Amino acid sequence: MSELVVETQDLTKKYGNFTAVDGIDLQVRKGEIYGFLGPNGAGKSTTIRMLLGLVKPTRGDARIFGLSIRQSPMEILKRVGAIVESPSYYGNLTAVENLEITRRILGADKKEIDRVLEIVNLSQWKNKKVKNFSLGMKQRLAIAQALLGNRELLILDEPTNGLDPAGIHEIRQLIKNLPGMLGVTVLMSSHILSEVELTATSVGIISRGRLLFQGTLEELRRKSENEICIEAHPQDKALKFLESKGLKVKARGNRLFIKKNSLDAAALNRALVMEGFDVTHLSTEGKNLEDIFLEITGGDAI
Amino acid sequence: MRKFFDLLWTDIIKQKRSLVWPAAFLAPLITEALLFLDFYLRRDYILNRAAKEGLSAWQTLVLEHHLTALWFITLPMAVTVVCALLYHAEHASGGLRYTLSLPVGKGRLYLSKWCTGAIFLCLMLLLDALMLAAVGKIFRLPGGLDYQLIMRYIANQTVAAVGIMSLQMWLSAIAANVILPLAAGFIGITTSLFLAQDQNIARIIPYAHVLYTMPLPGENNRLALEGGIFFAAFFLVAGLLCFSKKDVTE
Numbered sequence: 305m306s307e308l309v310v311e312t313q314d315l316t317k318k319y320g321n322f323t324a325v326d327g328i329d330l331q332v333r334k335g336e337i338y339g340f341l342g343p344n345g346a347g348k349s350t351t352i353r354m355l356l357g358l359v360k361p362t363r364g365d366a367r368i369f370g371l372s373i374r375q376s377p378m379e380i381l382k383r384v385g386a387i388v389e390s391p392s393y394y395g396n397l398t399a400v401e402n403l404e405i406t407r408r409i410l411g412a413d414k415k416e417i418d419r420v421l422e423i424v425n426l427s428q429w430k431n432k433k434v435k436n437f438s439l440g441m442k443q444r445l446a447i448a449q450a451l452l453g454n455r456e457l458l459i460l461d462e463p464t465n466g467l468d469p470a471g472i473h474e475i476r477q478l479i480k481n482l483p484g485m486l487g488v489t490v491l492m493s494s495h496i497l498s499e500v501e502l503t504a505t506s507v508g509i510i511s512r513g514r515l516l517f518q519g520t521l522e523e524l525r526r527k528s529e530n531e532i533c534i535e536a537h538p539q540d541k542a543l544k545f546l547e548s549k550g551l552k553v554k555a556r557g558n559r560l561f562i563k564k565n566s567l568d569a570a571a572l573n574r575a576l577v578m579e580g581f582d583v584t585h586l587s588t589e590g591k592n593l594e595d596i597f598l599e600i601t602g603g604d605a606i
Numbered sequence: 607m608r609k610f611f612d613l614l615w616t617d618i619i620k621q622k623r624s625l626v627w628p629a630a631f632l633a634p635l636i637t638e639a640l641l642f643l644d645f646y647l648r649r650d651y652i653l654n655r656a657a658k659e660g661l662s663a664w665q666t667l668v669l670e671h672h673l674t675a676l677w678f679i680t681l682p683m684a685v686t687v688v689c690a691l692l693y694h695a696e697h698a699s700g701g702l703r704y705t706l707s708l709p710v711g712k713g714r715l716y717l718s719k720w721c722t723g724a725i726f727l728c729l730m731l732l733l734d735a736l737m738l739a740a741v742g743k744i745f746r747l748p749g750g751l752d753y754q755l756i757m758r759y760i761a762n763q764t765v766a767a768v769g770i771m772s773l774q775m776w777l778s779a780i781a782a783n784v785i786l787p788l789a790a791g792f793i794g795i796t797t798s799l800f801l802a803q804d805q806n807i808a809r810i811i812p813y814a815h816v817l818y819t820m821p822l823p824g825e826n827n828r829l830a831l832e833g834g835i836f837f838a839a840f841f842l843v844a845g846l847l848c849f850s851k852k853d854v855t856e
Contacts (some may be wrong), residue, residue: 356707358854381709392704396623405616409708411609433623449704535815 308353309457309489314364325511327364332457332491332506333481339504340493343357343601347513348493349389353492366393368457382410384486385450386459391442393448395435399426399445402434403452406560412453420448423485424478440471447478447480450541451486453604458482460492464499471476499599511601527596530564532572535585542581549575564588612713617692617722620701626691630726633684634734638741641667645745653747658675664752668740668759677734678817679795682770683765686727689774692719694784703854715851716779717852718741720842723771728764729752730741735760755821762819765841766830769837775847812837 305553308330310525317325326348336418342348348409353359355366357377366373368380395400401419421427424444429437434445450458463479464472480503482488500507507524509517515525535558536542543560554561562572569588576583591599621627645667656666672678696702705715726851735756742751770791777787794813801807802814809829815837824851 329836336717351702351853358703358706360853363678378711381707386704386707388700388703388707390700394620394699394701397620401622402617405619406708408616409609409705409710411612428854602719 308367308370309334310331310338310353310368310491311364312366315351315354315361315366316357316363317347318362319356319409321439325430328513328515329518330366331518332489334489334507334606335487337483337490337492337503339500339507340491340510341497341500341507341543342493342495342510344495346495346510348487348495348510349461351387351510352388352459352491352493355459356384356388357381358388361450374461376530377461378526382453383456383460385452385457386461387443387446387450387463388459388461390462391439391446393434393437393442395433398433399430399448400439402500403444403449403597406449406452410453415424415456415605416452422446423451425427426434438471440468440474443467443475445480447475451482451488454486456488456491457487460465460490461492463492464496467522472492479503481482486574490564492514495596505536509597509600516600526597527591527600530588530590531561532567533589534560534562534566534572534576534579534583536560536576536583540580542576545579545581547577559585612810613714613718614721617718617743618725620695621692621722624691624695626688626695626726626809629687629691630684630730633680633840634737634787637671637675637677637680637734639739641671641738642742642744644670644674645741647720656723662752663747663749665743667738667747667822668755669675669822671738671741672820678819679799681730681767681794681796682813684730685723685727685767685770686774686788686795689723689771689778690722690784690787690791692726692760692775693778693787694725697782697784697856699700700856706854712840712850712852713786713846716775716814716846719779720772720775720845723766727767727771729768731760731763758821759819762827763816763822763828764803765834766815766819767834768836769815769841772838772841772845773812776841779845779849780852812841 308320308331310330312328313329315325316327328351332522338347354361355368355373357373371380373380399421400417403420407416412456414577421430424447426441426444426448429441434442464475467475479490479492482490485496492503501521504521506520508515539558545552546560546562551562569586571585573586652666652670653663663671684835706712725856739751739756774787774791776792781787798814801811805826806815812833815830815833818826821827
């Protein structure tokens with residue numbers, strides 16, 4: 305098992321009677337892109353703020369690089385680059401001046417500014433005031449700020465929020481390349497399922513403050529148990545017949561659904577026809593990630 | 607310590623091309639322009655009247671500057687605006703949450719902002735003192751330039767204004783909406799105009815202390831100095847504790 309970079313235990317945040325984050329146990333492994341997925345208001349940003357020490361947990365702890373954020377915030381934050389919610393910048397300053405602020409605080413080398421500008425492809429606009437940047441450029445500058453100083457973990461809260469399709473593609477490619485190019489671990493939150501599917505290697509699904517799933521995308525896909533959908537007449541007798549064969553059958557509308565597992569659809573069809581049923585429809589139905597997500601979150605839209 | 611100075615340096619760099627500079631320097635410029643006009647129109651009348659009251663020409667200049675040119679209102683207002691703008695830049699751009707996601711610490715950030723405010727206050731008072739002396743020289747006030755008087759005047763104002771600055775820094779740090787610290791400041795300043803007439807009440811209102819900073823005979827400078835030191839320390843500690851415990855949610 306690879307080394308855990310982020311690990312939370314029973315991490316909880318309450319605001320009065322409202323529980324924004326409810327005892328979550330995140331596990332982010334070294335070198336992976338972890339997609340932290342959930343609908344708006346699910347508790348993603350609050351969790352991220354707790355990981356960065358911006359918000360104090362009501363209960364539980366977050367350990368990053370094996371250190372507690374409660375006890376060693378400075379040691380942790382030196383090694384973590386972050387974008388929280390939206391890119392933070394000083395519009396009156398140029399890109400270089402914005403990065404100089406970060407460089408000074410981190411005590412990083414001056415060459416770092418050119419290095420990170422090169423990575424995010426902003427070198428030619430480095431002396432332009434940031435208030436004149438497009439949203440995509442601001443987002444790239446925020447990533448440059450997060451990368452400055454050879455940080456080992458990037459925490460990116462909705463990094464593609466508000467971008468046009470071209471901008472989303474550009475930022476997505478940049479994030480995907482980071483672990484290979486720089487050896488960093490990335491924790492990115494998003495409320496867009498396809499975004500996480502295209503970028504992340506592992507995923508955590510949060511809804512109403514609770515972590516409902518955590519694992520690799522492959523493990524998530526495995527949850528999509530296919531079903532065989534049958535329309536056979538008379539339906540009630542067909543249902544009884546199938547149940548008598550030891551199958552779990554659900555009737556929805558005028559159709560019957562059976563978990564596929566290792567069941568052979570052709571054999572099933574043959575058995576029904578041989579028994580004298582009129583089979584007017586038979587299909588194998590698989591769930592896509594969105595169906596799985598909705599099933600996991602109990603229908604909370606994304 | 608070096609890290610703190612690096613942080614302080616970044617706080618000053620953040621003000622490059624920002625509105626803090628005009629906000630800090632417009633106040634002394636406007637006040638000195640009013641003082642210039644005042645002396646241009648009625649120099650002899652002012653000096654004769656003051657002489658009858660036993661004031662020197664330079665003391666009269668300070669009196670006119672402080673009351674007639676409205677510096678006792680302009681200075682607290684400028685301090686209020688500068689403090690609000692220092693934090694507004696952070697709240698508006700998400701700078702606060704970004705800076706605090708770096709290895710900085712809330713306490714150190716608060717102190718750095720406080721020191722930045724103090725630097726702007728000192729620059730504002732220095733500019734004002736230089737222009738005050740220049741006005742005196744332009745109108746050829748009798749007697750040489752009274753350095754001691756002007757130095758005492760700057761020192762009194764600095765101490766009194768730091769009390770206001772500490773309070774405004776606290777309000778500006780905790781309120782994400784810039785209107786709140788500005789409104790609190792302006793209401794405090796205007797109410798203190800009436801309440802400051804009673805020294806017992808003025809003692810407990812930081813906004814009123816600037817009124818008592820003229821180093822002239824009969825003026826209770828002690829009220830301004832004691833109040834300034836007390837409120838500067840009190841609001842600095844209160845702000846520091848409050849900000850350190852505050853969750854960064856905006």
